[in-house]
Amino acid sequence: MDWYTTVFEVIDMRSFSNLWFWIVLAVVWSSASHWVLGVPFDMVSRARRNGGQAEADLEDLVRINTNRLLFIVDEAGLWLAALVSALLTGMALLGFVYDIELAQALFLLAFPMTIVGLLSIASSRKIQNGEGQGEVLWRRLRIHRTLVQAIGMISIFVTALFGMFQNLSAHVLTG
Template structure:
């Protein structure tokens, strides 16, 4: 048996029937909703509860992360605006036209993250525009987290439906 035969035997390329894909999906969305623009959400709760130094730490961290994120977008936004959709279209074509299941799984992971990226850009611009202190910052971060969680819930639901469809289709063909 060749080396790639052994690799494909050990690593099941049928993503939706693989337990590892579902674990990755759960961890992916869990960490995405926990980290709000690079700050852990428990830091937001501590800043709201205790104030003082905890609130100052959160404001400093959000200032640094927001400035860094907006700098990257301002410097390479045009390139990213061309490459990300092109990459998503290539993966979607491989997945849904050529029926490569791994590409379908990757698309169902990455496509919703573009929405989270756009939401992060909006949130960063709002923070820079003046929602960078106290209750306004906490509210903006909570709204961002809820938005991310809604995108994640919808993404997991659509991925689960598509995965069940693919698994049932493959089961009926065997």
């Protein structure tokens, strides 16, 4: 058996009929909703419940992660915006104009995560501007997580509908 044939059997380029794509989709959104601004959400619950050292650790970790994110945005934000826009545009054109299913799948993963990235930048700015301690920090992290989960639910729903449409279209054409 040819090596290329084996690879393309395991990694099917028809993304929406491939179990691996759906596993990746689930892992991406599960991770995005668990890691709020780089902090595991159970740490937020523990800090709120126990206070003391857990609260100080949470505040320190959030401060470190938000400062890091905002430093990257302030230093390379324009270049990152141009690069991400170009990549998303390329994926959208390849996927929806030239009908390449792999590009469609990647776009349906990347575009909502870009929105989550922008939301993370906005939340980081708010935390840096005074919402970095105590109850207001917990509230900001909870709001951020809820918004990420809402974006994730909408994204999974749209991706599932589009994937079913693609699979049914492929089945009708080949069947």
